[in-house]
Amino acid sequence: MATPVLTRPRPERTPRGSRPSTVRRRVGATPRPFYWMVVPAVAVFALLHTVPVLIGVFFSFTNYAGFGSWDFVGFGNFLALFQDDRVLKAYGFTFGFAIVATILTNVISLAIAVGLNAKIAFQSAFRGIFFIPYVLAILVVGYVFQYFFANSLPRILSNVPVFRDNILTNPDWAWTAIVALAVWQACAFAIILYLAGLQTIPQELYEASAIDGATPRRQFRSITFPMISAFFTINMVLSLKGFLQTFDHIVALTAGGPGTSTESITLLIFRGGFQGGEFAYQSANAVLFVVVIMLVSFLQFRILQRKEADF
Template sequence: MTTMTEAVRASSTGGTVKKRASRIRSGEKRPAAAFYWMVWPAVIAFAFFHTLPVLIGIFFSFTNYPGYGDWNFIGLSNYVNLFKDDRVLAAYGFSFLYAIVATILTNVISLAIALGLNAKIKASNFWRGVYFVPYVLAILVIGYVFQFFFSNSLPKILSGIPLFADNILTNETWAWTAIVGLGVWQACAFSIIIYLSGLQTIPGELYEAASIDGATPWRQFTSITFPLIGAFLTINIVLSLKGFLQVFDQVVALTNGGPGTATESVTLLIFRGGFSGGEFAYQSANAVVFFIVITIVSLLQFRVLQRREADF
């Protein structure tokens, strides 16, 4: 009996040794226990603070829950009513107008500045730091500074121009341009860094060969620079449009959605109606629709922009 037990142990031990030797030969490594101790807390925290609230919001979007008291299931009524709500449609219109204009301006200005910083100019590192400062500042604080500038300083400086003679933030037609100015001013900082990273990946030999062939700076930009930073352009446009569609802080700091509801964004509408307007379920449905819209827009951007990316 003892001999049989020892034989079984030896066999199992030999099998274990063979498995370990096989893993060593194949280069397979078992993750250390510390890996799981580091990953699981982050996964649990993400699920608790992000995934769970999202699922709860989706659940309540099919109810008439006002944020307090009793509630009942009402099916797709909230989603149907969203497309009949003029205020919701106006908020989507403002958000898309703001996002499209701000995205175009941000990328044009950022690329121009990045091209200048990438050239051999004096104190280029200093200017890189200067241009990145807006990104690390609290947007609400800067927003109130811009509010003072638009409402007090600008009317005095440009008093001869009718549009700026009064506070532009109270102009129902043009108040959104002030929000665009603030958004672009802050967003350019991050976009410049991305474009600089892209420009530094282009081999200098390409420009030297183009110069020998007599290519003008504009031809070099259109034939070399622009195609080869296509991936970085895609990243910047997708992130910019997604971020601008979710505009909130800039609107709160400058106009708080006014005059009236002229500059009310989708996120501000969701916040107001959901947390203080007794429309928790209704605005939860709005948030779900908004999430789907942003996802579709981002996927379409990737599909279109990635076709024109070039490799080298």
């Protein structure tokens, strides 16, 4: 019996002058549309962000007033910052305000998120209501709060000595109004992040702990908070970074007053750099402030992530 001969099928030939129906793409090759979308975005970002930052860093080593000629002064602007009482006072106010607002924001937001995550009616409606402050223009809302603190609150709490007069004109208490406005707005975004973290916790853990007799407080301490510690870290870092850069809240409520009692670093940089002929000096202040924010955020991450590992 003859052995059959196996033949390999011949590939179909493509007529001359025509391309194959399919084009083999190299493994790992990036498609051209990717470059057409990414390159313009990177160019716009560099033009509107990176280039101005580099220009600001350059002028921080000069005595440029925002107009006219200039000369290099080296680190003279940076050294002068540490001897400027107004700058030091602005840093003190900014950090004090940011720490208080960060603590209040996270305590209030976590409490509201835990309450919303419970089995209550109209959960979706409440989530939408609590997120409204984040989408509103803070300057517009700030002027509403200004009217409230200047007119409505003195009439409502006329028997309380602190609130009998306009609190915004009190150099010792004006900062509390700014904290109230900032926390009211910041809680909206923090609540959403905490709710996202609470959704990742399996309900079986709560059911098992309830069988063992754990109280709601013990469940929060042993289950809820350890499971959302990563979200707590993100909220703390974002909150402190955002409050350190506060600007609109102060402009809308006090404009830095009375005097300079509520003047933040960002407001001082804006006033001195664009209105006071201190462009180079405040550019150095801005560079220093960026470094400070980066160091604070890095330390926060290191400390809070160690706490996560302990859980």
